[in-house]
Amino acid sequence: MSYVIGVDLGTSAVKVLLVDKNGTVAAEATRSYPMFHEQTGWSEQRADDWVDGTIAALRELTEAEGMDAAVIEGISFSGQMHGLVLLNGEGNPIRNAILWNDTRTTEQCREIERTLGEKLLSITRNPALEGFTLPKILWVRENEPEVFAQAELFLLPKDYVRYRLTGELHMDYSDAAGTLLLDVAGKAWSGEVLDAFELQASFCPSLVESHSLVGMLLPQYAERTGLSAATKVFAGGADNACGAIGSGILSEGLTLCSIGTSGVILAYENDKSKDYAGKVHFFNHGQENSFYAMGVTLAAGYSLSWFKKTFAANESFDELLAGVGEVRPGAGGLLFTPYLVGERTPYADAAIRASFIGVDGAHERVHFVRAIMEGITFSLNESVDLLRSSGKQIHTIVSIGGGAQSPEWLQMQADIFNTTVVALENEQGPGLGAAMLAAYGCGWFDSLSECAEVFVKHAESYAPQADAVQTYKGLFRVYQQVYTQTRELNQDLMPYRL
Numbered sequence: 001m002s003y004v005i006g007v008d009l010g011t012s013a014v015k016v017l018l019v020d021k022n023g024t025v026a027a028e029a030t031r032s033y034p035m036f037h038e039q040t041g042w043s044e045q046r047a048d049d050w051v052d053g054t055i056a057a058l059r060e061l062t063e064a065e066g067m068d069a070a071v072i073e074g075i076s077f078s079g080q081m082h083g084l085v086l087l088n089g090e091g092n093p094i095r096n097a098i099l100w101n102d103t104r105t106t107e108q109c110r111e112i113e114r115t116l117g118e119k120l121l122s123i124t125r126n127p128a129l130e131g132f133t134l135p136k137i138l139w140v141r142e143n144e145p146e147v148f149a150q151a152e153l154f155l156l157p158k159d160y161v162r163y164r165l166t167g168e169l170h171m172d173y174s175d176a177a178g179t180l181l182l183d184v185a186g187k188a189w190s191g192e193v194l195d196a197f198e199l200q201a202s203f204c205p206s207l208v209e210s211h212s213l214v215g216m217l218l219p220q221y222a223e224r225t226g227l228s229a230a231t232k233v234f235a236g237g238a239d240n241a242c243g244a245i246g247s248g249i250l251s252e253g254l255t256l257c258s259i260g261t262s263g264v265i266l267a268y269e270n271d272k273s274k275d276y277a278g279k280v281h282f283f284n285h286g287q288e289n290s291f292y293a294m295g296v297t298l299a300a301g302y303s304l305s306w307f308k309k310t311f312a313a314n315e316s317f318d319e320l321l322a323g324v325g326e327v328r329p330g331a332g333g334l335l336f337t338p339y340l341v342g343e344r345t346p347y348a349d350a351a352i353r354a355s356f357i358g359v360d361g362a363h364e365r366v367h368f369v370r371a372i373m374e375g376i377t378f379s380l381n382e383s384v385d386l387l388r389s390s391g392k393q394i395h396t397i398v399s400i401g402g403g404a405q406s407p408e409w410l411q412m413q414a415d416i417f418n419t420t421v422v423a424l425e426n427e428q429g430p431g432l433g434a435a436m437l438a439a440y441g442c443g444w445f446d447s448l449s450e451c452a453e454v455f456v457k458h459a460e461s462y463a464p465q466a467d468a469v470q471t472y473k474g475l476f477r478v479y480q481q482v483y484t485q486t487r488e489l490n491q492d493l494m495p496y497r498l
């Protein structure tokens, strides 16, 4: 049997999947790495921690008993989006990577808006948001000029890992779309944007399709990972594009919910001229010449992880979530807004912070846990609403990510989104999507859609329950007021933050 490997370079961990020609996950391994928050709103990782984690996880796969590395034909990557990796002339990172959930760049976003005006949306198809890459580039240039002086080229997280393994510098369209430097519909670096910010064309890596063959493993990395030097390396894509591929979101009418560290609602889009007026992100898909629209909750799974780390550090997620299914929808009148690190959709606001509203003497820990899960889902429902009001029909949503491990959360999604929610046999959509890019690249299938027919396996499906749908409709209206009611309070609290 032949295999491919999908590497999902997530925010909390790298996960590698060994997948056979039937789309069965034969083995998986994972390694986590730290995030650094030196100041409020800052979020960084060490690019070489990703490389070390990926090598260790690959090594675990190849060292498994009876494993013959020669049968692994290809490998590809899915990566957390937008993170800035700056390389010097020797190809080494010159500072920590600044991540997608880092919101230090509000000033640079305003500068981008002033400089580009309406061109910003017409070329890049997206507004200037703190998480995107161009504002990070400008922040380093303005705040660390001596560091920036050494920068020759920028990469995104998974491109850096792939570069280390192959020695080749590339970026695929789906990830480049999140930089604010790409002409999204034209599929080229925008000369106009680069000129406006006095960036050289050579600062950007060459662009490729997600399924493109970009090289082979360098001998020393073949040795360290235990893979064969003949393993073909394919570019890969943004984690949300790969999540869409791994969930079969490859044609009009299909929608995805992913609850990882961030949370996203993503709808496939064929029409490159579709205008969402910047209310949701509009990016290139990992499938050639297709696109997707997406709303993002910055702290989705992160909100639950934060609660676990702070109040239940020694418990597993299953222990933390025990009893959540016995609490009625509405968590006994406790509401949570998940703005722990600011928000993106629908409120692009780096200063807002989270709230619990309605804390009652009768509430127990389990009510807080349920309120967090509901608050995250309400936030994602704002994106569902935006897509619906722009004309998308949403009847079924495929749900992936760590959050899809909980049946209670899947039912909650069905009730809050008022749609059928379908889980997959393997909730690791991005890793599977990366493996599918390798399988397609290796020529196992004639298209990603053909590959999806074999690889994407639906599991349980959750139908909305009428009573819960009604309860959540009422609560959602209350939830939607919390942002406006707490915005100014949070501005006033800013000087007191950590």
Ligand SMILES: Nc1ncnc2c1ncn2[C@@H]1O[C@H](COP(=O)(O)OP(=O)(O)O)[C@@H](O)[C@H]1O
Pocket: 010, 011, 012, 013, 259, 260, 261, 262, 300, 301, 302, 303, 304, 305, 317, 318, 321, 401, 402, 403, 404, 405, 406, 409
């Ligand atoms: N058993 C579980 N039940 C519910 N949520 C979970 C469970 N395990 C993990 N999670 C959530 O999933 C998140 C991690 O999801 P994952 O898709 O692995 O993230 P990433 O790709 O960003 O690293 C955690 O932050 C946590 O909130």
Ligand SMILES: O=C(CO)[C@@H](O)[C@H](O)COP(=O)(O)O
Pocket: 010, 011, 012, 079, 080, 081, 082, 100, 101, 131, 178, 239, 240, 260, 261, 262, 263, 264, 281, 296
């Ligand atoms: O910023 C975005 C999308 O625009 C995030 O979705 C990142 O791509 C990180 O994803 P996860 O680690 O949460 O999967």
